[in-house]
Amino acid sequence: MKHFINKWYRNHALVYKVLLFLCTTFLIVYLFPKSGKFKYSFDKGKPWQSENLYAPFNFAIKKSLDEIEDEKNDIIKNSPVYFDLETNIKDGVYSAYDLKFKETFTDSILEITSVDLYAKGKSVLKLIYKYGLLDDAYNYAATKDVILLENQVEKRRTTFNNLTKNDSFIRILEQNFNAKGNQRFSSEFVSLFFDIVKPNLKLNEVITDNALKEDLDNISPTRGSIEKETLIISKGEIVEADKFEILKSLESEYASQVWNASNYNLVIFAYALLVALALLMLLLFLRKYRIDVFLDNTKVTFIFFNILLMVFLTTLIINYDSKYLYVIPLCILPLVLKAFFDARLGLFAHVLTVLLLGFIVPNSFEYMFLQIIAGIVTILTVSELYKRANLFVSVGQITLIYIIAYFAFYVIHEGNITNLKFETFGLFILCGLATLFVQPLIYIYEKLFGLVSDVSLLELSDTNTKLLKELSNKAPGTFHHSLNVANLAEASANEIGANSMLVRVGALYHDIGKMKNPTFFTENQSTGINPHDELSSRESVTTIIDHVLNGIEIAKKNNLPDRVIDFIRTHHGTSLVYYFYSKEKEINENTNQDDFRYIGPKPFSKETAILMMCDSVEAASKSLKEPSSTKIDKFVEAIINKQMEDGQFLNANITFKEIQSIKKILKNKLANIFHLRIEYPE
Template sequence: MFKPVLKLFKSLKFNYLALFILLIASFGLFALMHGNVKQETYELHEFKISPKTIRSLKTVEDTVKTEQEKRRIESEVPPFYQFNEDISKNRQAIASSLFDFIIKEKEANVPVADEDIEKPVKSRSEQVKNVRKELTKLEEDEPGLRLTDEAIASLLTGEVSRLEKMKNEIVKIIGEELSKPVRSGDISSARYEVERKLRLSEAIPPAELQTLITLGRSLVVETETVNQALTDKRIEEEKNAVEPTRILQGQVIVREGQFIDAEIYRQLELTGLLTNQSSSKPIIGLIIYVFFVMMIIYLHFITWVEDSYKKKKSLLIVIAIFFILVSIMKLLSLIDKEFDVQVAFLFPTALAPLLVKLLTNERMAYMMTIVTAATAGIMLLEGFSAIMQMEIALYILFGGILSIYILGNNGRRSNILRTSLAVAASNVLFIVFYLQMTQTTYDLSELLFYIIAAITSGILSGALTIGLMPFFESFFGMLSDMRLIELSNPNHPLLKKVLTETPGTYHHSVMVANLADAACESVGANGLLARVGSYYHDIGKTVRPNFFIENQHGSVNPHDELPPEKSRDIIIAHAVDGAELLAKHKMPPEIVDIARQHHGTSFLKFFYVKAKEMGQDVVEDDFRYPGPKPQTKEIAIISIADSVEAAVRSMKEPTPEKIANLVKSIIGGKLNDGQFDECDLSVKELKKIENVICETLNGIFHSRIEYPD
């Protein structure tokens, strides 16, 4: 059933498969997160009683209240008055001109003493008529300035000198009053003051007093008027300075049992809390977020230089882990409503990076830590956070990054547990930071909960990692450090088989494991994989144990009785037999590959020379292993360690110089033979491997003290 699916899985191009998987994952992630970002609404009606206390889920501007406040400010802004000193001069000039007209007419009607000149004397009515004619234009410009004919006639009866005195007096009094700011509301008091001063003046005859009072009162006008442009500017500035009235996030709009009046209902509508107002904005935002997450994962994988099949498996692992984490977030978000504390702090902060690093690589672990933290910040919202619960996001981010550093390259259970304890300590430190920054008073039970939650989060990270690892390894055929450690147990059935049936091979394999492990660590390869692979690399020898020199223990060598071709086939077969035996026992592919490739296409020179000496017509290629050549650094290093260990063991009285020359010769020979052509070992790394192997062998084959008999 699974074989066709696996075949299709391997045949598809990574880019197409990744897009398809991420598209399916997008729908799943959207479904899980949808309920957490969807705004809660209520079915409420105006003029009814609220069944519960409702708070605003967001901060919004109340435009109605803001506009009301602006109108209030506009009504309270005082007008901008501007004093015009020219008005006083103009009113004085009007008073002066009026008297000048009268004085001019008065002087024009004075009789001439010279008898030779006959000058007709105008009647009073003619004089009044002339003065009225002069005043007509002045009265048009000043509608309030109205002198009756009787008043003009009365003034014409006076002497010119007396008229001059009256003119000077009224001009002075008008000038005094209008030199001060006079607003529209002050006109009555200003006119009263002018009248009072005229009544007290000795320059005004009683007969003309009323006429001058009427004239004086009519000359009083505003000297300080409203500058509408400046007033409008001031009103605009005051309105712009008004802070918008906002309904704040978390603000109580209506309390349980409170009557929902028109104003409360309007605020509920404004904040979108009514059932008929469900907004599509959070859904659109969630779609964009899911797109961002999947795009980051996709870009991360297509820029990862790795075998396509391994990338496909790693993508499935990352998606599976991500959905496990999101499911935990969903569960926490559902139960969080039942508690007054933030249950979200129970989330295993280091689960994502630990699993991803152990099953893929460190680069992937960093990416998943960031994505997990951001997703948790959205899903584990507490209270009335606008977009993201930042403290939860930082909590997961810091704990996750710390776990990556502390775990290092050691995936043993003990190291995972030690990492989880360090994460727990980090979580507690973050909780202390969080409690200090909130500046909120917590009781003892709340403090204990947060501390216990932080410790639980760290320990859960390690426990769930150890618990979930076997499932991922089994389902995806992954080889983790924990699995390798299990395979290195001497009680493993296959290792017992090697130990009991081929003890010489077992000893050889242990020696090869020590050399390969040390050499791999020197060049950044997986030393644990090389060690465990070395334990199983010669398991094919258990099929015909006596045909291999290390298992003969001084007995007759069966190859002495066999033709070179038969011996060749038996020796070569141990690589193929070992790979088949390991595959039959469902061992990890990496271990099977080590058994199959550790000899590459090496040349069996001993049996080739033997055949030549027997006079047979043979070709070199017939005496080579079928391969393939080592495909990884680990297999190439095991092939070196395998050859070196066997060669050094056969040396008599090995010395550091002999060992160094032998190791150099073997590595050089394999390099020249093209055995490293298909793996990514560099010449520089081969030199490091050479030095480490020599140091390790010198420690094993050191000189010993000769004890006396």
């Protein structure tokens, strides 16, 4: 049991990666839709590239969304409106008219005229109540079908223009009296009718809405069906409107089939295989090309977490409404990974994520093409993320690429731009705005995962930070040396394409350990007193070597990132403190060289190797007497060649060509520092 525990402990990092791999695979498959997928790809107006396709089973041809929408609009337009007709109101109005007429026209007119006026008023009432008088102003088309109900039973059908509007009975009254030459009685009749006329038609909203809902519910989502073994399309045949709808129906049928237990488990297993294969490729890539990332479980977890996050957001949007798919800022993934690692890893992870999403998104080829192109543009355009202007310009370029690519795909599919959906361009703009969230997201990730980005490095490069202020006060010579080394290292990194911001920050902090005993280092000995004169060589070398350990301790106490601490650990590698070793050897011939070497480790990246070269050259350059171009050239060559012979760069992924470029930069910089000039003839 003890042996098993020890073995597990020794391999706990690998066990963790396996568990992380399995958990990520499970979660991604869990988010995926559990259905079959149509194995053919096709585009409207393009030839069918696959073999002749026969119907694998009976299925219905689904109507397009436009067809269903047109049917809905027709039903809404032609659906009748139901009004309740209250007949007792009409009878009451007639009775009230008889009484009111006698009261209004008593002895003021002749008996013959009275009879004639009474009949005219009665005829106007019949016109008003021929179909009925509305109780409100309704906004329906004149030709809208109307059904009049009496006690919930249909009594009569007509059109809306036949009904008397509640504000038009006076107009009817005036027209009839003016036409007959009885204008002098018009005002009395208007007053009379105002008192007696009451609406007898009221909209029955419940029946109207229910009837409309029933008609809408009866819309068939299909039009016809295809029998099994029927030839759907032949190879090379153009996918035109009808064929396209049939193929879309078949594709939809595949996605919506109810799977039995064995099919369901098989689909799950197949998805798991593909997802596991993609994630395995990522792990193999890390192991082969980014071993430092692969060995760090926190960094591997961070990469897997971001991939899972993008899959989760995409499935969330698809389940809500797939038309908002392009709002998801997928380019945040390569941006974040490039900020913390490098461009190659960012692009590789982005492409794998897009391939995974291709299983679940509609128009998968179009989606993958757009996202991969956008990812490439992101990697190529976004540099120096800590500069805000760079991010805004890059996001603008990414958004433009989205719009151009989508426009091209739309023209290819439709053959015209008449129905181009401009709201999709708005989604791309929203996506670009969401991509700007990468800045606060990077800050959050730094706190959660303990990583460091160029944004943090920019903050650390400020010489007004508390730690660098302390260094300048306690060890001003070391601070000045660090600034010179930072300038040399930054120029060298730019020359070979290394991370110049990282190496500059590393150079600024690499000697902070000298703050503990500043006077033991020559650059801080302003009084001419050397404390080493009172110490033995072994005591002196211990003090010198300890500045590395002291620097690591101070850095951790001040929460400097591990990437910066690496420069403190490696800037001397395992090099020999030659002065004190030679001094001790004069006393004791059998002196062990290892006792006078730094504890290491050796530089393990281009940036740490650059710092070692620049630090040694800058420090030793102070001993140059009467410097000339020839002396500087020999001096730089001697120092760096000695480091190479000592094997200090064996663990760093730096080439001979890059070392030669660094030598050239150092020679030019030192020549400028010493103000060397060409000697002109007098």
